Each structure stands twice: as C-alpha cells, then as structure tokens.
Amino acid sequence: MTSPVAVRNRPSSGGGKAKSLPGPAPRPRALDAALVIAGLGFGATIGVTLTAESWSQLHAPGGVAMFLGNLTGMAGTYLALVMVLLVSRIPHVERVLGQDGLLRWHRRLSPWPISLIVAHAVLLTYAYAEASKTGFMHQLGTFFSSYSGMSIAIIGFVVFLAVAVASIYSVRSRMRRERWWALHLGMYLAFALAFVHEVVLGPSFVGHPLTQAVWGAAWAATAGLVLVYRVGYPVVRSLRHDLHVDEVRPEADGVVSIILRGRNLERLPVSGGQFFEWRFLTRGLWWQAHPYSMSARPRPPFLRLTVKAVGDHSSALAELRPGTRVAIEGPYGAFTTHARKRNKVAFLAGGIGITAARSLLEDLPKSAEPVVVWRVSSPADAALEEEVRTLVTRLRGKLHILPGGRTEVPMRHAVRLVQDVRRRDVFVSGSEGFVAAALEELSRDGVPRDAIHHEVYAL
Numbered sequence: 001m002t003s004p005v006a007v008r009n010r011p012s013s014g015g016g017k018a019k020s021l022p023g024p025a026p027r028p029r030a031l032d033a034a035l036v037i038a039g040l041g042f043g044a045t046i047g048v049t050l051t052a053e054s055w056s057q058l059h060a061p062g063g064v065a066m067f068l069g070n071l072t073g074m075a076g077t078y079l080a081l082v083m084v085l086l087v088s089r090i091p092h093v094e095r096v097l098g099q100d101g102l103l104r105w106h107r108r109l110s111p112w113p114i115s116l117i118v119a120h121a122v123l124l125t126y127a128y129a130e131a132s133k134t135g136f137m138h139q140l141g142t143f144f145s146s147y148s149g150m151s152i153a154i155i156g157f158v159v160f161l162a163v164a165v166a167s168i169y170s171v172r173s174r175m176r177r178e179r180w181w182a183l184h185l186g187m188y189l190a191f192a193l194a195f196v197h198e199v200v201l202g203p204s205f206v207g208h209p210l211t212q213a214v215w216g217a218a219w220a221a222t223a224g225l226v227l228v229y230r231v232g233y234p235v236v237r238s239l240r241h242d243l244h245v246d247e248v249r250p251e252a253d254g255v256v257s258i259i260l261r262g263r264n265l266e267r268l269p270v271s272g273g274q275f276f277e278w279r280f281l282t283r284g285l286w287w288q289a290h291p292y293s294m295s296a297r298p299r300p301p302f303l304r305l306t307v308k309a310v311g312d313h314s315s316a317l318a319e320l321r322p323g324t325r326v327a328i329e330g331p332y333g334a335f336t337t338h339a340r341k342r343n344k345v346a347f348l349a350g351g352i353g354i355t356a357a358r359s360l361l362e363d364l365p366k367s368a369e370p371v372v373v374w375r376v377s378s379p380a381d382a383a384l385e386e387e388v389r390t391l392v393t394r395l396r397g398k399l400h401i402l403p404g405g406r407t408e409v410p411m412r413h414a415v416r417l418v419q420d421v422r423r424r425d426v427f428v429s430g431s432e433g434f435v436a437a438a439l440e441e442l443s444r445d446g447v448p449r450d451a452i453h454h455e456v457y458a459l
C-alpha cells in the first residue's frame with residue numbers, strides 16, 4: 001500500500017503510472033449539440049409567443065404593450081432556464097468549458113433574463129391598466145388580489161429582484177461569499193413561484209395543453225438535472241469513496257497539504273489539473289464547500305490537496321483532525337492534458353496556483369518538455385518545489401522559480417523565459433490578477449487564444 005508520504009516523495013509519484021482512472025476526454029460536439037438544442041428551444045419559444053397573439057388583440061387598448069410583455073416574459077424565462085442549466089454542471093458540457101467557463105457564460109447571459117423579466121412585469125401591468133382604464137399601482141393591487149397564481153408570482157418577482165441586485169458585482173463583492181451563495185439559491189425559489197402564473201395566464205399556454213406540457217417538462221427536466229448533478233452525484237460519490245483526513249502536513253509558511261484516505265479511489269475518473277469542491281464535515285466547516293485543486297493525482301487509497309491560508313476556510317484547514325470526514329463535489333475543470341493542441345507545454349503559475357500545474361504534470365507525455373515559470377513571493381513560499389522539480393526533470397523540461405512581487409518580476413520577464421512560447425500550449429493558474437496579467441502578456445506576444453488554458457483561483 002502506498003503511504004501518504006509516498007504521495008510526495010516516492011519517485012513514481014512524480015511521473016509514473018498513476019493507479020487511478022484517467023479523466024474522460026471532453027467532447028466538444030456535446031457543447032455544439034447543447035448549443036443547437038438551446039437555439040432551437042429559443043426559436044420555438046419565440047414562435048409560440050408570436051403565434052399566440054392575433055392582429056385584433058394588437059389593436060386593442062394596451063395591445064402592443066400586452067404583446068411585448070408576453071414576448072419579453074417568454075424570452076426572459078427561457079433564458080433563465082438556460083442560466084440554470086449552465087450552473088447545473090452537466091458533466092459533458094462542464095468538461096468542455098470548465099466551471100469558470102460555465103460561470104462566465106452564466107454571468108454574461110444574466111443581464112438578459114433579468115432585464116427581459118423586469119420589462120415583462122412593467123409592460124403587462126401597464127397593458128392591463130390601459131385595457132381596464134385604471135392606474136398602474138391600482139392594477140398591481142388587482143393582480144395581487146384577483147388573478148390566480150399572480151400573488152405568488154409577484155412574491156417570486158420580488159425574490160428574483162433581490163437576488164439580481166445582490167449579484168451586481170459591486171454589491172456581491174462586499175458580501176461574504178457563503179452569504180451571497182445562500183441568497184443566490186433564492187433564484188430557484190423565484191422560478192418555482194413564477195411557474196404557475198406562466199401556465200395559467202400566459203396566452204401561449206391557455207388552451208394549448210401540448211405547449212403547457214412541453215414547457216412543464218423542460219422545467220422539470222432542468223430541476224432534475226440540478227438535483228442529479230449538484231446533489232445526487234456528490235452524495236453518491238462521497239459515500240462511495242468515504243474520504244477521511246489522514247494527515248495534515250505543513251509544506252511552507254501558511255501552506256498545508258491535506259492527505260485524505262478513501263475507498264475505491266482507483267475507480268474515481270479524474271485528470272491532473274482538476275479540482276473538487278471540498279466539504280470538511282466538522283464543526284464550523286460542514287456548511288461550506290470550497291474549491292481546491294488536487295495537488296497530485298490520486299494514489300489509492302490517498303488523495304491530496306494543498307492549501308494556502310488566505311481567509312477563514314483555508315486557514316481553518318491547518319487545524320483539521322485526522323479522521324474528519326470529507327464530502328466532495330466534482331471533479332471539475334477543463335485545465336487538463338485534454339486541452340492540449342500541441343506537443344510542447346509551458347506553465348505560468350502564480351504562488352499556490354502551482355497545485356493544478358503539479359498534478360497536471362503527472363499526465364503529460366515526455367514529448368511535452370514542459371517549461372514551468374513559477375512566481376512566488378519568496379523562495380520559502382515555493383511549496384512542493386521538490387516534487388515539481390522531479391516531475392519537470394523527468395519530462396526533460398525546465399523549471400524557473402521567480403521570487404518577488406508583481407513589480408519586481410514583471411509578467412513580461414516571466415513570459416520571455418519561455419523562448420518558443422508561440423509553439424506551446426500555455427497553462428496559466430493563480431490569482432485573478434496573475435491570470436489576467438499573464439493572458440494580456442501572452443496575447444501581446446502573439447500566442448493564439450486556443451493555445452492558452454487557465455484556471456483562476458477565484459470564482
């Protein structure tokens with residue numbers, strides 16, 4: 001049996017055959033298929049909305065606002081469904097885009113459903129007020145008291161608005177991440193509350209049982225996917241592997257490795273460079289899951305992560321007791337050997353960003369000849385240096401450790417150390433600032449976009 005120390009020291013831990021299953025390769029066609037289905041769904045949604053209105057309804061008082069209100073409502077709700085799908089982490093799509101890619105799409109898309117649904121509420125209230133010749137506020141009151149499904153839809157709308165405001169960057173960045181995340185779950189509630197009024201009052205649904213059934217099935221399937229991939233899979237995987245903390249080992253100032261022992265890890269398909277959301281089931285930590293990359297491929301029965309203390313959670317991990325149970329969600333991430341388009345590889349790692357690079361190095365063939373450029377605050381901060389050096393040497397690569405801050409070691413200097421950078425795939429990992437600076441420098445140097453792969457250690 002491999003001991004925890006062997007994860008770090010045994011030569012085969014460097015580049016030898018790992019005993020765990022390799023992670024499945026991403027299939028970009030799965031993403032293409034998902035995009036086509038999403039596009040067709042959007043077209044069908046707009047189609048049923050357009051055909052639900054007649055010319056005479058358009059010419060009635062408030063008719064145009066009524067039409068636009070229904071159109072914005074249907075389009076906005078459909079896009080909201082796509083947003084939920086984006087965070088359901090369907091493995092086939094996640095493997096292509098990575099979790100940060102999915103979240104980027106989720107964030108980019110979010111202004112659309114929010115503004116469309118707000119427009120829907122305003123336009124329809126105005127349209128009904130025009131038709132019944134009352135005021136806007138009076139009409140709101142009537143909706144609340146006299147329309148079936150409307151009172152709970154209005155409550156849902158208020159929840160929706162509250163979560164939307166909390167998600168604006170300037171508000172979100174002032175909140176603790178866990179609080180924001182708990183509030184964000186309110187979106188699911190808002191969509192559930194709005195559902196009844198859509199099918200009971202929406203002109204596309206009233207008298208159209210087939211459309212009603214398809215819409216209901218689409219939302220039920222979306223809810224099912226969220227439950228399966230965000231709840232079911234993690235629970236089953238955590239029970240199957242039954243992970244416990246085996247050892248907490250100091251690696252450098254403020255950096256510890258946590259070695260976990262589990263069952264059936266040889267059956268856990270995972271690629272070097274991927275990460276899990278880890279939930280340590282102990283007082284004060286059980287209610288929050290944080291992402292940390294594997295800092296080595298699994299060595300059944302062991303799995304390892306290496307963590308730098310930057311805040312409450314990461315600092316508390318140094319105090320974990322052996323035997324603490326651990327639940328996992330994942331593996332996630334497209335920062336893997338599957339992303340490579342070329343033979344040769346370079347890494348730009350900032351500080352603790354080395355963890356993903358360290359485990360990815362294990363999956364590389366010799367022909368990769370990796371050049372690893374690793375910026376650390378001081379030489380003593382280079383946690384896992386010995387392991388990284390062993391792996392790089394075995395792959396006939398080069399390791400450059402650059403101690404110093406941003407101003408002392410400019411990104412230009414770091415990138416210049418990879419002389420043939422344009423002929424390599426470049427993997428960048430580290431803080432948001434480090435990755436942004438590296439991407440800027442690489443694009444200035446003419447490295448093609450599809451040869452750059454990154455993992456940002458912040459969400």
Ligand SMILES: Cc1cc2nc3c(=O)[nH]c(=O)nc-3n(C[C@H](O)[C@H](O)[C@H](O)COP(=O)(O)OP(=O)(O)OC[C@H]3O[C@@H](n4cnc5c(N)ncnc54)[C@H](O)[C@@H]3O)c2cc1C
Pocket residue numbers: 177275289290291292293294305306307308309310311312313314315352355356455456457458459
């Ligand atoms: C894909 C990925 C892989 C990572 N791998 C590693 C790793 O191998 N080793 C390591 O030390 N760190 C890693 N991190 C960063 C690590 O998740 C955060 O440092 C940690 O969650 C901070 O939590 P905290 O409570 O200690 O600090 P906080 O005080 O909450 O925050 C400190 C900083 O971390 C960010 N942060 C806080 N919570 C989260 C969260 N749940 N998800 C993302 N960012 C958060 C905040 O935006 C802030 O910038 C990784 C992050 C990501 C997204």
